Every structure is written in C-alpha cells, then in structure tokens.
Amino acid sequence: MIKTFEEIVKKAESLPPVTVAVAAAADQEVLEAVRDAQQRGIARFLLFGDKAKIEAISKEIGLDFDESAVTDVSSPVQASQQAVAAVRAGRADVVMKGMVQTADFLRAVLNKENGLRSGNVLSHVATFEVPGYDRLIHVTDPALNVAPTLQEKVQIIQNVIRFCHSLGNTDPKIAALGAVEVVNPNMPPTLDAAALAQMNRRGQIKGATIDGPFALDNAVSVEAAEHKGIQSPVAGKADVLLVPDIEAGNILYKSMVYFAKSKIGALVLGATAPVVLTSRADTHEAKMYSIAMAVLQAEYLKRSKEESV
Numbered sequence: 001m002i003k004t005f006e007e008i009v010k011k012a013e014s015l016p017p018v019t020v021a022v023a024a025a026a027d028q029e030v031l032e033a034v035r036d037a038q039q040r041g042i043a044r045f046l047l048f049g050d051k052a053k054i055e056a057i058s059k060e061i062g063l064d065f066d067e068s069a070v071t072d073v074s075s076p077v078q079a080s081q082q083a084v085a086a087v088r089a090g091r092a093d094v095v096m097k098g099m100v101q102t103a104d105f106l107r108a109v110l111n112k113e114n115g116l117r118s119g120n121v122l123s124h125v126a127t128f129e130v131p132g133y134d135r136l137i138h139v140t141d142p143a144l145n146v147a148p149t150l151q152e153k154v155q156i157i158q159n160v161i162r163f164c165h166s167l168g169n170t171d172p173k174i175a176a177l178g179a180v181e182v183v184n185p186n187m188p189p190t191l192d193a194a195a196l197a198q199m200n201r202r203g204q205i206k207g208a209t210i211d212g213p214f215a216l217d218n219a220v221s222v223e224a225a226e227h228k229g230i231q232s233p234v235a236g237k238a239d240v241l242l243v244p245d246i247e248a249g250n251i252l253y254k255s256m257v258y259f260a261k262s263k264i265g266a267l268v269l270g271a272t273a274p275v276v277l278t279s280r281a282d283t284h285e286a287k288m289y290s291i292a293m294a295v296l297q298a299e300y301l302k303r304s305k306e307e308s309v
C-alpha cells in the first residue's frame with residue numbers, strides 16, 4: 001500500500017506517461033509543476049492559455065516544450081472548454097485546472113454535451129501526507145459537491161473506494177464525520193453517517209470498511225478513540241474522512257495545508273477521465289503530486305475498462 005507522495009510519483013514513473021491538457025496554464029506554479037512532471041517522465045502536456053505569458057514564464061523557469069503544444073486562448077473559461085475538448089477528442093488523457101476559478105473549470109467538466117460526465121456523481125478528493133502520520137489521509141468532498149444528500153454520499157464513497165484501490169489499499173477505512181461520535185437527530189450528518197455504516201455492514205457498499213459518526217479526533221487518533229471508549233475497526237485508523245459538506249471539507253483542506261504543513265494532491269473522481277483540481281494557491285509540488293495521482297488513476301480506469309470487456 002502506498003504511504004507517501006514520493007511513492008506515488010515513483011509508481012507513476014513506472015507507468016506509461018499520460019498527456020495532460022492544462023486549462024489556463026499561464027501561471028508560474030502551474031508551469032513549474034509541468035516542468036517537474038516532464039522531467040520525471042510521468043506526463044506530456046497540452047497547454048491552453050495566454051501564449052505570450054506561458055512562453056515568458058517557461059523561459060524564466062527552464063521549461064521546454066514543442067511550439068504546437070500551446071494553444072493561445074485569452075479567457076480562462078474558453079481555456080477550460082478547450083482543454084476538456086482535447087480529452088474528449090482523445091488528444092489528452094487527463095485535464096488539469098490552472099489559473100481559473102474552480103466553478104468555471106468544473107462547469108466545463110460537467111457540461112452535458114461537451115464535458116466528461118459519466119452518468120455518476122463526480123466528486124473531489126484531497127490526499128494529505130501529514131507530518132508525523134504513518135499513512136496518507138484522503139478527504140472527500142472539499143471542493144465540488146456543496147451539500148451532498150445521502151444518496152450522493154454513497155456515490156462519493158464509491159468514487160473514493162476505487163481511488164484507494166488504485167493506490168493499492170484494497171480495504172480502506174472510511175470515517176463518516178460529524179461534530180460528535182453519537183447519533184443525534186438534531187445533527188443530520190450523524191444520521192447519514194450511521195446509515196452509511198449500516199449500508200456497508202449489509203453489503204450495500206462494498207470494498208471498504210465504513211463507520212460513523214465520528215468526530216475528527218476519534219477518527220484519526222487511537223488514543224482519543226480509546227479515551228471515549230469507541231469500539232470500531234475504523235476508530236483512530238481512518239484512511240478516508242467523509243466530510244458532511246463543502247464548508248467542513250474546504251476548511252479542513254486549508255487547515256491541513258496552512259496549519260499542519262501537509263503535502264497535498266487532489267483530483268476529481270467519477271468522470272470519464274482523471275481531473276486534476278488543486279487550489280490556485282497550492283504549490284507546484286502539490287500540483288505535481290496531483291498529476292502523479294492522475295497517472296495512477298488513468299492506469300486504473302484503463303485496467304478496469306479492459307477487465308469489464
């Protein structure tokens with residue numbers, strides 16, 4: 001089972017490189033990630049954005065690319081649409097968000113006629129390598145689904161289960177979070193968490209061990225769980241934190257980065273192709289790790305498709 005981002009990059013290096021279409025690529029952190037991914041041989045790139053700016057930044061940071069790899073597009077919305085179109089046309093395997101607002105980029109991905117919808121719920125996962133932790137922690141969904149229903153949470157969980165399997169974790173421990181570890185009818189996330197745990201016990205959701213509700217402390221700290229007398233295979237040992245809504249998830253994401261100094265990578269799951277989606281403020285290292293995660297996802301999707309034929 002993969003436990004660090006360096007292991008993810010190493011694994012990506014052993015796989016065939018993917019082609020990534022970058023939407024609104026004229027940004028230093030984005031292009032540094034492109035340079036680093038290119039140097040490690042994990043991806044090739046098609047860049048959509050302000051060509052003059054892309055060329056100027058590339059010269060400064062020592063990024064080489066073929067002239068034909070850049071498409072001059074001035075608006076970030078159009079750059080997103082064209083990057084998604086490149087994936088649909090089979091010219092790229094992965095689409096990546098650059099300097100464009102998340103909602104604008106996601107609208108291109110979700111577009112009914114020209115997007116990358118699969119018929120399932122698309123969801124976001126952020127993966128963290130937290131200093132002092134012995135494993136990667138995955139948080140879902142901090143960036144796409146605003147206030148998911150129980151049924152949507154089922155699909156968000158199914159997406160993250162497949163994602164964990166692609167990282168070699170065949171039985172991820174999933175904690176459905178709330179503010180407390182007991183069911184409280186006044187706190188709807190605790191009701192959803194209990195229902196999801198039961199759906200897992202009864203075989204309605206397979207491929208993972210799910211329990212909840214948990215507060216954050218007893219999901220990630222064995223000591224905190226023992227202190228509260230919680231008996232569960234997930235207590236203190238969660239790999240995945242299912243958050244109740246986008247606010248909780250986004251605040252957790254930014255806390256992990258700014259307070260805990262975690263390394264991070266992030267993807268949208270459930271689309272017809274992997275989608276790299278980090279915050280515009282995230283570092284080039286975070287964007288490079290996300291590209292490496294997308295390489296593993298692309299390989300996993302390809303293998304699953306071949307096995308289902």
Ligand SMILES: CCCC(=O)SCCNC(=O)CCNC(=O)[C@H](O)C(C)(C)COP(=O)(O)OP(=O)(O)OC[C@H]1O[C@@H](n2cnc3c(N)ncnc32)[C@H](O)[C@@H]1OP(=O)(O)O
Nearest residue numbers: 102103106107110112120121122142143144145253278279
């Ligand atoms: C964490 C790092 C980066 C960040 O910090 S991100 C910051 C926070 N995130 C955001 O601002 C984005 C949050 N999400 C949104 O704003 C909206 O959900 C989003 C993605 C813009 C879509 O909203 P709208 O444009 O209002 O569109 P809509 O809700 O009417 O949906 C349009 C069509 O898409 C479909 N759709 C929406 N969400 C989906 C999903 N998760 N999976 C699959 N399909 C989905 C929706 O059913 C609709 O379909 P149809 O056209 O009616 O057939």
